[in-house]
Amino acid sequence: MRVLVVEDARSLADVVVEGLRDQGMAVDVAYDGLEAAAKLDLNAYDVVVLDRDLPGIHGDTLCQMIAEHDDRVMVLMLTAAGSPVDRVSGLTLGADDYLAKPFHFPELVLRVRALARRQPAARPRRLRAAGIELDPLRRTATRDGRHLDLSVKEFALLEALLRAAPAFLSAEDLLEQVWDEYANPLTNTVTVTIGRLRRKLGEPPAITTTPGVGYRITAHDLHGDPSSEPPAGAGESAMRHRQ
Template sequence: MKVLVVEDHEELAQTVAAGLRREGMAVDVVLDGDAALERTSANHYDVVVLDRDLPGLHGDEVCRSLAGAGHPARVLMLTAAGTIDDKVTGLGIGADDYLPKPFAFAELVARIRALARRSRPALPPVLVHGDLRLDPATRIATRDGRRLPLSPKEFAVLELLLAAGGAVVSAEQLLERGWDEFADPFTQTVKVTISRLRRKLGDPPLIETVPQAGYRI
């Protein structure tokens, strides 16, 4: 899952991003509305966590622009103003959900996951392939009843491959959806992660390399 955090308070933005990364999400951070529109025009995000009260280009205008452009990302609007009228206004301009500050981090994570499920074709709550089971909600993957000790990136890659339903997923797609903006596209990051994942999944092998195309379950 890839998330863009748009928050002008840099310390809060980085704290939220760090917490979301611990939850296995790929997170980019921008500090103003103009940068948010620039980033969303160039990248695919499942969810945009958008502070409403941004300086310069207001969060409302960012939300209207995303909705008007038909951007596929779901928008979770954050604001210190939490009255019913504020919520109605935020939802009316295109936000998909609304969370007043201060908020509990666990609730933020739950709302982001719920929105991400709505940003793509419906998937079953637990992804299953043979004796392999992956539960995105609990962050638990098992094979033949044995829990797999996966890192956040290994879990993210396995989830993307299972969600593809047997279709080929390119290394570029895995890098875009599973890593944040600091990932170097010229490294062997995806290849190394796939190699580690294969070892942890064990035999018989589940991940196939499709030459010059990518990987599939």
Template structure:
């Protein structure tokens, strides 16, 4: 899952980046609305955590432009103003969810994951293929009832592949969905992670390489 945090408070951004990455998310940061719109124009995100009260381009405008652009990531709007009227107004702009500051980090994580599951088409919280199961809420992967000891990136790759429901996923898309903007696009990170993931999944193999295209979860 890839998340963009749009917030002008540097100390809060650092806390969110560290915490969300520890939860296995690929996270980028924008310290204002203008920077957010630039990143959204070139990167694909599953969820945008958007502070409403930004100093340059207001969060309301960022949300409005995202919605006007058609297909867009889910938007979780943050604000210090938590009245009913504020929530209604924020949701009316096209935000998918609304969270007032201060908030509990565990609730933020739960809301982000819930929004990510509302992708199109919507994905269930538990993804399965044959004897392979991934519980995205509890962050647990098992095969033949045996719990797999996966790194955060290995879990992320497996989650994206299962979520694709048999469709081919390119290395570029895996980099975009599982890693962040600081990852070198010419790195062999995906190949190395895939090799380690396949080893941990064991036999028979479930991840197919499609030459010249990418990877997919094969049919059971």
């Protein structure tokens, strides 16, 4: 899941960003409306956590822009203006949810996850391929009934591969989806994490690597036999490019 946090109070923005990253989300940050608009034009996001009173471009205007130009992006308006009138106003502008400051961080996380599940392109509750079963909502993963003890990034990487199956994802695709804009494309972060994930998945190998192309989940069903049905995400695009 990729999230954009738009908040001009830098101390609050940084706390929210780090907290969401700790939950396994790839998170970018913008400190004003102009910066946010530029990032929205460049990147595809699942959820935008949007402060209302922003410099540059006001949060209300930015919310309307998002609603008019990309209905796949969910907007959680995060603001000190929390009266019923303010909530109605924000939702009328196109926000999908509204959370008043001060807020309880676990509630913010739950609301962000709930918005991601409400995206127009419905996603399967569980993802299955090569003996792997992953539940994005319960944050659990097994292989052939064996529990997989995965780190936050390993879980997110496996989810991205399962959603894209049977397509390949390049290292750059995975950096964008699982990490964020600050990830160094010249590092071996993806290779190292793939290696750890392979060891935890065990035999038979569940991840195929093709040099110059990328990585994909081996197209087998839960029993390890070739499946006549599309596996996992059935080719669900793991990168939602803007048209």
